[in-house]
Amino acid sequence: MIKLLLASLVAVSLIQAKELNTQMQEFMNTLKVEAKKQNPNFKEFDYARGEEIFTTEAIGKKGKLISCVSCHTDTLSNKGMNKHTNKVIEPLSPSANTQRFTDIKDVKKWLRRNFNDVYKREGTALEKGDVITYMIKKG
Template identity: 45%
Template structure:
Protein backbone atom coordinates (compact mmCIF):
# COMPACT_ATOMS: atom_id res chain seq x y z
CA UNK A 1 0.00 0.00 0.00
CA UNK A 2 2.81 2.38 0.89
CA UNK A 3 4.48 1.71 -2.48
CA UNK A 4 1.21 2.52 -4.29
CA UNK A 5 0.89 5.83 -2.44
CA UNK A 6 4.46 6.75 -3.35
CA UNK A 7 3.81 5.92 -7.03
CA UNK A 8 0.62 7.99 -7.03
CA UNK A 9 2.43 10.91 -5.42
CA UNK A 10 5.17 10.76 -8.05
CA UNK A 11 2.67 10.53 -10.92
CA UNK A 12 0.46 13.40 -9.70
CA UNK A 13 2.76 16.21 -10.92
CA UNK A 14 2.81 14.64 -14.40
CA UNK A 15 -0.96 14.74 -14.82
CA UNK A 16 -1.36 18.51 -15.43
CA UNK A 17 1.55 18.53 -17.90
CA UNK A 18 0.01 15.65 -19.84
CA UNK A 19 -3.40 17.38 -19.82
CA UNK A 20 -1.78 20.43 -21.40
CA UNK A 21 -1.10 18.58 -24.64
CA UNK A 22 -3.68 17.69 -27.26
CA UNK A 23 -2.86 13.99 -26.83
CA UNK A 24 -3.19 14.26 -23.04
CA UNK A 25 -6.54 15.97 -23.38
CA UNK A 26 -7.72 13.21 -25.72
CA UNK A 27 -6.67 10.63 -23.10
CA UNK A 28 -8.63 12.49 -20.42
CA UNK A 29 -11.68 12.74 -22.68
CA UNK A 30 -11.45 9.00 -23.40
CA UNK A 31 -11.58 8.26 -19.67
CA UNK A 32 -14.60 10.57 -19.31
CA UNK A 33 -16.34 9.02 -22.34
CA UNK A 34 -15.72 5.50 -20.98
CA UNK A 35 -17.11 6.51 -17.58
CA UNK A 36 -20.24 7.94 -19.25
CA UNK A 37 -20.64 4.96 -21.58
CA UNK A 38 -18.90 1.67 -20.70
CA UNK A 39 -19.39 0.58 -24.33
CA UNK A 40 -17.28 3.48 -25.60
CA UNK A 41 -15.01 2.06 -28.32
CA UNK A 42 -12.78 5.03 -29.13
CA UNK A 43 -12.81 8.31 -30.97
CA UNK A 44 -13.34 8.79 -34.69
CA UNK A 45 -11.75 11.48 -36.85
CA UNK A 46 -14.58 11.01 -39.37
CA UNK A 47 -17.23 11.68 -36.70
CA UNK A 48 -15.19 14.68 -35.52
CA UNK A 49 -15.10 16.19 -39.01
CA UNK A 50 -18.81 15.57 -39.49
CA UNK A 51 -19.65 17.17 -36.14
CA UNK A 52 -17.41 20.16 -36.90
CA UNK A 53 -19.00 20.90 -40.28
CA UNK A 54 -22.66 20.13 -39.48
CA UNK A 55 -25.28 22.57 -38.22
CA UNK A 56 -26.94 21.08 -35.17
CA UNK A 57 -30.30 22.83 -35.30
CA UNK A 58 -28.81 26.25 -34.64
CA UNK A 59 -27.61 28.84 -37.15
CA UNK A 60 -23.93 27.93 -36.81
CA UNK A 61 -21.63 24.98 -37.16
CA UNK A 62 -18.08 24.97 -35.78
CA UNK A 63 -16.90 25.64 -39.34
CA UNK A 64 -19.02 28.82 -39.56
CA UNK A 65 -16.22 30.64 -37.77
CA UNK A 66 -13.32 28.18 -37.90
CA UNK A 67 -13.74 27.35 -41.64
CA UNK A 68 -14.13 23.87 -43.13
CA UNK A 69 -10.31 23.73 -43.30
CA UNK A 70 -8.99 24.09 -39.73
CA UNK A 71 -5.46 24.44 -41.14
CA UNK A 72 -6.46 28.01 -42.08
CA UNK A 73 -7.46 30.98 -39.97
CA UNK A 74 -11.13 31.69 -39.52
CA UNK A 75 -13.16 34.73 -38.56
CA UNK A 76 -15.92 35.06 -35.99
CA UNK A 77 -19.25 35.46 -37.81
CA UNK A 78 -20.49 38.26 -35.53
CA UNK A 79 -17.42 40.14 -34.29
CA UNK A 80 -15.16 39.63 -37.31
CA UNK A 81 -12.30 38.70 -34.95
CA UNK A 82 -9.63 36.55 -36.65
CA UNK A 83 -9.38 33.06 -35.19
CA UNK A 84 -6.03 31.31 -35.59
CA UNK A 85 -6.10 27.81 -37.14
CA UNK A 86 -7.65 25.06 -35.03
CA UNK A 87 -5.40 22.24 -36.21
CA UNK A 88 -2.32 21.81 -34.00
CA UNK A 89 -0.22 21.16 -37.12
CA UNK A 90 -0.94 24.72 -38.30
CA UNK A 91 -1.05 26.32 -34.84
CA UNK A 92 1.23 24.54 -32.32
CA UNK A 93 -0.18 26.62 -29.45
CA UNK A 94 -3.64 25.09 -29.97
CA UNK A 95 -4.73 22.71 -27.19
CA UNK A 96 -1.71 23.38 -24.95
CA UNK A 97 -3.85 24.59 -22.03
CA UNK A 98 -6.54 22.17 -20.81
CA UNK A 99 -8.45 24.88 -18.92
CA UNK A 100 -8.60 27.06 -22.02
CA UNK A 101 -9.71 24.11 -24.16
CA UNK A 102 -12.50 23.31 -21.69
CA UNK A 103 -13.61 26.97 -21.59
CA UNK A 104 -13.83 27.28 -25.37
CA UNK A 105 -15.55 23.92 -25.85
CA UNK A 106 -18.12 24.91 -23.21
CA UNK A 107 -18.78 28.31 -24.80
CA UNK A 108 -18.76 27.22 -28.45
CA UNK A 109 -20.79 24.05 -27.93
CA UNK A 110 -23.52 26.10 -26.29
CA UNK A 111 -23.54 28.40 -29.34
CA UNK A 112 -23.44 25.61 -31.92
CA UNK A 113 -25.30 22.73 -30.30
CA UNK A 114 -27.30 24.55 -27.63
CA UNK A 115 -25.69 22.47 -24.85
CA UNK A 116 -22.30 21.37 -23.63
CA UNK A 117 -20.65 18.79 -25.87
CA UNK A 118 -20.11 15.30 -24.52
CA UNK A 119 -16.63 13.95 -23.88
CA UNK A 120 -17.11 11.66 -26.89
CA UNK A 121 -17.98 14.60 -29.17
CA UNK A 122 -15.01 16.66 -27.94
CA UNK A 123 -12.69 13.67 -28.33
CA UNK A 124 -13.89 13.05 -31.88
CA UNK A 125 -13.27 16.70 -32.79
CA UNK A 126 -9.79 16.75 -31.21
CA UNK A 127 -8.92 13.44 -32.88
CA UNK A 128 -9.88 14.87 -36.27
CA UNK A 129 -8.02 18.15 -35.69
CA UNK A 130 -4.89 16.25 -34.60
CA UNK A 131 -5.07 14.09 -37.74
CA UNK A 132 -4.75 17.11 -40.07
CA UNK A 133 -1.28 17.64 -41.50
Protein backbone atom coordinates in the same frame (compact mmCIF):
# COMPACT_ATOMS: atom_id res chain seq x y z
CA MET B 1 26.25 7.77 -41.41
CA ILE B 2 26.12 10.79 -39.08
CA LYS B 3 23.93 12.59 -41.59
CA LEU B 4 21.53 9.68 -41.59
CA LEU B 5 21.45 9.65 -37.82
CA LEU B 6 20.75 13.39 -37.72
CA ALA B 7 18.03 13.04 -40.33
CA SER B 8 16.30 10.37 -38.29
CA LEU B 9 16.60 12.45 -35.12
CA VAL B 10 14.93 15.37 -36.88
CA ALA B 11 12.22 13.04 -38.15
CA VAL B 12 11.59 11.75 -34.63
CA SER B 13 11.35 15.23 -33.14
CA LEU B 14 8.94 16.30 -35.90
CA ILE B 15 6.69 13.38 -35.07
CA GLN B 16 6.87 14.25 -31.39
CA ALA B 17 6.06 17.88 -32.12
CA LYS B 18 2.74 16.72 -33.55
CA GLU B 19 1.94 14.79 -30.40
CA LEU B 20 -0.07 16.19 -27.54
CA ASN B 21 1.68 17.54 -24.49
CA THR B 22 1.24 15.77 -21.17
CA GLN B 23 -1.66 17.83 -19.86
CA MET B 24 -3.56 17.37 -23.14
CA GLN B 25 -2.87 13.62 -23.11
CA GLU B 26 -4.21 13.49 -19.56
CA PHE B 27 -7.27 15.46 -20.62
CA MET B 28 -7.92 13.03 -23.49
CA ASN B 29 -7.53 10.11 -21.07
CA THR B 30 -10.05 11.68 -18.67
CA LEU B 31 -12.48 12.11 -21.57
CA LYS B 32 -11.94 8.44 -22.48
CA VAL B 33 -12.70 7.28 -18.96
CA GLU B 34 -15.89 9.39 -18.92
CA ALA B 35 -16.95 8.19 -22.37
CA LYS B 36 -16.47 4.60 -21.25
CA LYS B 37 -18.53 5.24 -18.12
CA GLN B 38 -21.36 6.62 -20.23
CA ASN B 39 -21.11 3.79 -22.75
CA PRO B 40 -19.35 0.53 -21.82
CA ASN B 41 -19.05 -0.32 -25.55
CA PHE B 42 -16.91 2.75 -26.17
CA LYS B 43 -13.54 1.88 -27.74
CA GLU B 44 -11.76 4.87 -29.26
CA PHE B 45 -12.42 8.43 -30.30
CA ASP B 46 -13.27 8.67 -33.95
CA TYR B 47 -12.18 11.09 -36.71
CA ALA B 48 -15.33 10.63 -38.83
CA ARG B 49 -17.70 11.29 -35.91
CA GLY B 50 -15.58 14.33 -35.03
CA GLU B 51 -15.79 15.60 -38.60
CA GLU B 52 -19.56 15.34 -38.47
CA ILE B 53 -19.69 17.36 -35.26
CA PHE B 54 -17.40 19.98 -36.78
CA THR B 55 -19.25 20.36 -40.09
CA THR B 56 -22.92 19.88 -39.14
CA GLU B 57 -25.04 23.01 -39.06
CA ALA B 58 -27.49 23.51 -36.21
CA ILE B 59 -29.79 26.30 -35.11
CA GLY B 60 -27.37 27.94 -32.71
CA LYS B 61 -27.73 30.03 -29.61
CA LYS B 62 -28.51 33.12 -31.68
CA GLY B 63 -31.35 31.33 -33.51
CA LYS B 64 -29.45 31.05 -36.80
CA LEU B 65 -27.85 28.12 -38.64
CA ILE B 66 -24.25 27.83 -37.57
CA SER B 67 -21.47 25.22 -37.39
CA CYS B 68 -17.88 25.09 -36.23
CA VAL B 69 -16.96 25.67 -39.89
CA SER B 70 -18.83 29.01 -39.86
CA CYS B 71 -16.07 30.58 -37.75
CA HIS B 72 -13.10 28.24 -38.23
CA THR B 73 -13.59 27.30 -41.95
CA ASP B 74 -13.16 23.70 -43.07
CA THR B 75 -9.45 24.20 -43.77
CA LEU B 76 -8.09 24.21 -40.27
CA SER B 77 -4.69 25.49 -41.32
CA ASN B 78 -6.38 28.70 -42.56
CA LYS B 79 -7.39 31.66 -40.45
CA GLY B 80 -11.05 31.87 -39.64
CA MET B 81 -13.39 34.70 -38.82
CA ASN B 82 -15.74 35.00 -35.87
CA LYS B 83 -19.19 35.11 -37.42
CA HIS B 84 -20.56 37.11 -34.49
CA THR B 85 -17.82 39.74 -34.14
CA ASN B 86 -16.03 39.62 -37.54
CA LYS B 87 -12.72 39.23 -35.71
CA VAL B 88 -9.97 37.14 -37.29
CA ILE B 89 -9.36 33.76 -35.61
CA GLU B 90 -5.90 32.24 -35.87
CA PRO B 91 -5.78 28.73 -37.43
CA LEU B 92 -7.02 25.85 -35.25
CA SER B 93 -4.61 23.36 -36.74
CA PRO B 94 -1.71 22.57 -34.38
CA SER B 95 0.68 22.28 -37.34
CA ALA B 96 -0.19 25.81 -38.50
CA ASN B 97 -0.48 27.26 -35.00
CA THR B 98 1.74 25.67 -32.37
CA GLN B 99 -0.21 27.33 -29.54
CA ARG B 100 -3.25 25.18 -30.29
CA PHE B 101 -4.15 22.29 -28.02
CA THR B 102 -1.36 23.15 -25.60
CA ASP B 103 -3.33 24.88 -22.84
CA ILE B 104 -5.99 22.64 -21.42
CA LYS B 105 -7.80 25.60 -19.81
CA ASP B 106 -8.23 27.31 -23.19
CA VAL B 107 -9.32 24.11 -24.87
CA LYS B 108 -11.93 23.38 -22.19
CA LYS B 109 -13.23 26.94 -22.09
CA TRP B 110 -13.60 27.33 -25.84
CA LEU B 111 -15.04 23.89 -26.40
CA ARG B 112 -17.71 24.64 -23.78
CA ARG B 113 -18.50 28.05 -25.32
CA ASN B 114 -18.37 26.91 -28.92
CA PHE B 115 -20.51 23.82 -28.33
CA ASN B 116 -23.04 26.08 -26.66
CA ASP B 117 -22.95 28.53 -29.59
CA VAL B 118 -23.67 25.76 -32.10
CA TYR B 119 -25.51 23.00 -30.23
CA LYS B 120 -26.95 25.00 -27.32
CA ARG B 121 -25.51 22.54 -24.81
CA GLU B 122 -22.15 21.39 -23.55
CA GLY B 123 -20.66 18.52 -25.56
CA THR B 124 -20.41 15.06 -23.99
CA ALA B 125 -17.03 13.50 -23.26
CA LEU B 126 -17.45 11.38 -26.39
CA GLU B 127 -18.23 14.40 -28.56
CA LYS B 128 -15.33 16.42 -27.18
CA GLY B 129 -12.87 13.54 -27.68
CA ASP B 130 -14.13 12.88 -31.22
CA VAL B 131 -13.97 16.52 -32.30
CA ILE B 132 -10.50 17.06 -30.78
CA THR B 133 -9.29 13.91 -32.58
CA TYR B 134 -10.65 15.33 -35.82
CA MET B 135 -9.12 18.79 -35.37
CA ILE B 136 -5.69 17.41 -34.48
CA LYS B 137 -5.55 14.74 -37.19
CA LYS B 138 -6.93 16.96 -39.92
CA GLY B 139 -4.14 19.39 -39.13
